[in-house]
Amino acid sequence: MHVQHERAQRLDMDFQKKPSTPSLRNTRFTEILIQKNALDEGGFKGWAFCPGMLFNSTDKWWGDQGKRDALHEGLDLCLYKDREGTILRLGKKTKIPVIYDGVVVGIIDDFLGKSVIIEHLISDCHNNKLCTIYGHTLPEDNLYVGRIVKQGDVIATLADSSTFKIKIFPHLHFSLGWASKEISYDRLDWGNIGAPNTLTMLDPLQFIDWRFFILARKKCEKW
Numbered sequence: 001m002h003v004q005h006e007r008a009q010r011l012d013m014d015f016q017k018k019p020s021t022p023s024l025r026n027t028r029f030t031e032i033l034i035q036k037n038a039l040d041e042g043g044f045k046g047w048a049f050c051p052g053m054l055f056n057s058t059d060k061w062w063g064d065q066g067k068r069d070a071l072h073e074g075l076d077l078c079l080y081k082d083r084e085g086t087i088l089r090l091g092k093k094t095k096i097p098v099i100y101d102g103v104v105v106g107i108i109d110d111f112l113g114k115s116v117i118i119e120h121l122i123s124d125c126h127n128n129k130l131c132t133i134y135g136h137t138l139p140e141d142n143l144y145v146g147r148i149v150k151q152g153d154v155i156a157t158l159a160d161s162s163t164f165k166i167k168i169f170p171h172l173h174f175s176l177g178w179a180s181k182e183i184s185y186d187r188l189d190w191g192n193i194g195a196p197n198t199l200t201m202l203d204p205l206q207f208i209d210w211r212f213f214i215l216a217r218k219k220c221e222k223w
């Protein structure tokens, strides 16, 4: 694996964000991802995010680093710090676990690969179901719409973006939200996710269940 790294600076902000809804704790997402990909060998200290990787960001973190066409409807998981504070990035075959039990309700195209959409058994007070989306991936061969999945099951690996014209590192685009009761999953695509009667998007930072660092913009120029 070709690894890019950079020494961490003390200026980075260090956070650990807890879900505001107690019943939504313990996704074990990061813990399982570390295990499945043996990222604990160098010590996985925490996720690292350039500002443009965050939910609702207006900025690109790749290419010309200009503005996005629309607010970022998820979180881009690409970088992490090891115990030395070195910043590493996820490899193109990183295995992606699902955060809760659920059922696959869609597998759609995105600009780097596929996005797997999973509806969970968890509902809000209006009986809307929680839905998660794992974008820029290559789904496992045995994944199909209607398939039941369990928390921690590997559903996909990261798509290889190295052959694309656009220079962007492999990363997981992770989105989640409350699905409207009127949602029609077979019509859901990246053009309408977040529109009325689809999903009310949430900040995925609450669900990664691990500490994270937000990098200064200057340190993000190479990513």
Ligand SMILES: [Zn+2]
Residues within 6 Å of the ligand: 072, 074, 075, 076, 172, 173, 174
């Ligand atoms: Zn994204």
